[in-house]
Amino acid sequence: MKNKISALLLGTASLLAFAGFASADDKVVKIGSLSDQSGLYADVGGPGSTLAAQMAVEDSGLLNKGWKIEVISGDHQNKPDIGSNITRQWFDVDKVDVVVDTPNSGVALAVSNIIKEKNGIFLNSGAGSSDLTNAQCSPNTIHWTYDTYMLAHGTGSALTKAGGATWFFLTADYAFGAALERDTTAAVIAGGGKVVGGVKHPLNTSDFSSFLLQAQASKAKVIGLANAGGDTSNAIKQAAEFGIISGGQKLAGLLMFITDVHAIGLPVAQGLNFTETFYWDANDQTRAFSKRFQDRMRNKQVPTMSQAGVYSALTHYFKALDAMGGNSHDGAKIVAKMKEMPTDDPLFGKGSIQPNGRKIHPAYLFEVKKPSESKGPWDYYKLVATIPAEEAFTPLDKSTCPLLKK
Amino acid sequence: MTTITDNAIATPRRAVRDEMIALAVMTALLAVVPLTGVYPFFVMQGLCFALLACAFNLLIGYGGLLSFGHAMFLGTAGYVTAHALKVWGLPPELGIVLGTLAAASLGVLTGLVAIRRQGIYFAMITLALSQLLYFVYLQTPFTHGEDGIQGIPQGHLFGFINLANPNTLYYVILAGFLLGFLVIYRAINSPFGEVLKAIRENEPRAVSLGYKTDHYKLLAYILSATLAGFAGSLKVFVAQNASLTDVHWTMSGEIVLMTLVGGLGTIYGPVVGAFVIIAMQQYLAGFGQWVTVIQGVIFVVCVLTFRRGVIGEIAHYFKRSL
Numbered sequence: 001m002k003n004k005i006s007a008l009l010l011g012t013a014s015l016l017a018f019a020g021f022a023s024a025d026d027k028v029v030k031i032g033s034l035s036d037q038s039g040l041y042a043d044v045g046g047p048g049s050t051l052a053a054q055m056a057v058e059d060s061g062l063l064n065k066g067w068k069i070e071v072i073s074g075d076h077q078n079k080p081d082i083g084s085n086i087t088r089q090w091f092d093v094d095k096v097d098v099v100v101d102t103p104n105s106g107v108a109l110a111v112s113n114i115i116k117e118k119n120g121i122f123l124n125s126g127a128g129s130s131d132l133t134n135a136q137c138s139p140n141t142i143h144w145t146y147d148t149y150m151l152a153h154g155t156g157s158a159l160t161k162a163g164g165a166t167w168f169f170l171t172a173d174y175a176f177g178a179a180l181e182r183d184t185t186a187a188v189i190a191g192g193g194k195v196v197g198g199v200k201h202p203l204n205t206s207d208f209s210s211f212l213l214q215a216q217a218s219k220a221k222v223i224g225l226a227n228a229g230g231d232t233s234n235a236i237k238q239a240a241e242f243g244i245i246s247g248g249q250k251l252a253g254l255l256m257f258i259t260d261v262h263a264i265g266l267p268v269a270q271g272l273n274f275t276e277t278f279y280w281d282a283n284d285q286t287r288a289f290s291k292r293f294q295d296r297m298r299n300k301q302v303p304t305m306s307q308a309g310v311y312s313a314l315t316h317y318f319k320a321l322d323a324m325g326g327n328s329h330d331g332a333k334i335v336a337k338m339k340e341m342p343t344d345d346p347l348f349g350k351g352s353i354q355p356n357g358r359k360i361h362p363a364y365l366f367e368v369k370k371p372s373e374s375k376g377p378w379d380y381y382k383l384v385a386t387i388p389a390e391e392a393f394t395p396l397d398k399s400t401c402p403l404l405k406k
Numbered sequence: 407m408t409t410i411t412d413n414a415i416a417t418p419r420r421a422v423r424d425e426m427i428a429l430a431v432m433t434a435l436l437a438v439v440p441l442t443g444v445y446p447f448f449v450m451q452g453l454c455f456a457l458l459a460c461a462f463n464l465l466i467g468y469g470g471l472l473s474f475g476h477a478m479f480l481g482t483a484g485y486v487t488a489h490a491l492k493v494w495g496l497p498p499e500l501g502i503v504l505g506t507l508a509a510a511s512l513g514v515l516t517g518l519v520a521i522r523r524q525g526i527y528f529a530m531i532t533l534a535l536s537q538l539l540y541f542v543y544l545q546t547p548f549t550h551g552e553d554g555i556q557g558i559p560q561g562h563l564f565g566f567i568n569l570a571n572p573n574t575l576y577y578v579i580l581a582g583f584l585l586g587f588l589v590i591y592r593a594i595n596s597p598f599g600e601v602l603k604a605i606r607e608n609e610p611r612a613v614s615l616g617y618k619t620d621h622y623k624l625l626a627y628i629l630s631a632t633l634a635g636f637a638g639s640l641k642v643f644v645a646q647n648a649s650l651t652d653v654h655w656t657m658s659g660e661i662v663l664m665t666l667v668g669g670l671g672t673i674y675g676p677v678v679g680a681f682v683i684i685a686m687q688q689y690l691a692g693f694g695q696w697v698t699v700i701q702g703v704i705f706v707v708c709v710l711t712f713r714r715g716v717i718g719e720i721a722h723y724f725k726r727s728l
Contacts (some may be wrong), residue, residue, distance in 0.1 A: 074691070081649040085451075086691065093445050102664050106553035110647060113557040173544075174552035202544070203552050 025326030027067040033067040036243045037075035037327040040204050040230030041103040043259040045126040048307040052390040056314035078106050083107035086115055091118040100310045105129035105176035116140045125309030133358040137401035140331045144359045146277050147308030149394045151254050152183035154275025154363050154387055159222055159252050160191035169198030170211055174228035179356035180226040180254055196220045208238045210309040216244055233263040241266045247387040257304040261380050277363050278305035279381050285346035302378045308347045315345045358403035365394035421727045426606030436580055452684045453583040454641040459676030460662040461633035462589050468594055469626040470606030476527040476634050476661050477534030481653030483509040483635030488555040488648035489548055496499045498563045502639040509635020517627040540653045569643055582640045584702030586633050602626055667708050668716025674728050678716050
């Protein structure tokens, strides 16, 4: 009996010692890919983002240096409360260090709050709201791939300059839609245009007819689609059925991903302008990555800019960890280190991270090819203009992030 | 003359003793949770839903009224409490009081309308009213639509109990749950509860005995709404957000499911049922939206094989009331 008790005590003691050891710098990393795994943003992020994270781990070279890195995934179902619960549990129970992807700005803002409280790391790639690096910025969050300011200034300004003087907005009724409409309105007015009206639709709408009829009746030259993913492709397909484009109005998909163009098809999508920060067919490096990615994806899609952003962000994170020689599990400290280091990866090229957590890199204004111009599957874009990194994103002196006022 | 139904088994004294033992066991188990390493956040969420299911059970299990709109009380109280804490900057105790009051007033309003019908019509009216409210909350600016009210400060209860500390919060939530639970227990074991049971069994007979059944039903409805609202207010401190999920009709359905799985018309059934359902959502979260399908299957299995629910079957087996 005595032996049993002492053995038990010994066991407990060694467990405690082990736990104590684990809290110091070690070489263990856990990554949580939080995304919409089955809904309207599943093609944009979803399983593809988890794969991108996995590929970033394999390509980092850290596994050969004795690091243990694990990737897990979660489905937030586009609900802020579910996203918050998963995140809280990841940090409390599963000891996750970093959360990646997370499309849906409503969820992303909720998750960002929790990660700040838990001193974790949030490398957001999928969400758009520019609030993540402005009013609601956090020392634990880096907003990687794109934001509503960039979309508005890329697409909004270009279309206004090209003669789109009057705008009508079709806006998804949540944080992202509101931010995108706000930022685009600013860009349109700055370019001398006018906004004549707008209508909000619920997230994940399948029938846009009443909204499109209002847009048609407004007689605005441009109908700005301040929504994303499945909503955008549905709206564009139905607009074509209503004869809105043949009636002389121009559609502006303010946020489009390559998977959306694929879903709509070139005959309907041709001629659309939009801004992205990544295209699989940009150079040899992106083509090589996309080939490997496609081979491992079940639906054989090319990476979207969100998924590429997950890879790029994690690649930079691993560089920072490598430079620090171990994982301190101190989110704010690691993020500070990441901001210090210039970024360079095969997908987004050279860039940097601003003090407010905004990663900057060039943005590209694309036009969708005509079916006759496309040479093969996924050959959809032609480059219209390249916007340098400093112009593409919010200038630092205009950022309202409280972190900047020290 | 000595016909015994499920709920009036044995002598009252023995039933009371059994229930007290069960209460002591439950309280003791819940009190030691923070020491066991079980994820406290999960248990707190379970407690809020348990109170909600108990409030719902008061109405259906003892009053025979199936409300299919209880999510509106949960959600309304949640939104009001969240708004009071975040925008008006009120202390937690005032936030809880306001949220609960909002649910109570909503209970009065909807109760006056719904109580006039019975059975399926009653269920449909409550469902319609809660859907109406859902769309109001979807559009009103203060709820922030799909985003919900986020990042709610937990604050200090009575100015000195720091709710940001998970363990402190746990015991506050536990105290809230026990308070609500005891109110329900008291209501069931009072003359008021006896009349409710009489109405459930045979309403015309209760009327013939001189009871104004509508009064009793309305009172039970309001009491149930108030306690459901109390659960909603408490939940705000746990989740730190108030969102559309809590007012959606699927939430009303989950409440029914919790109560059925645990045991309709038993005091402890809804508590067990709530934990079973919350645990499923928690541990099956990896399946994403398939959780709903799994829940549906469990519901069917439950109805087909153990209709009295987990606690109901146990109570029936031992011929005790629990």
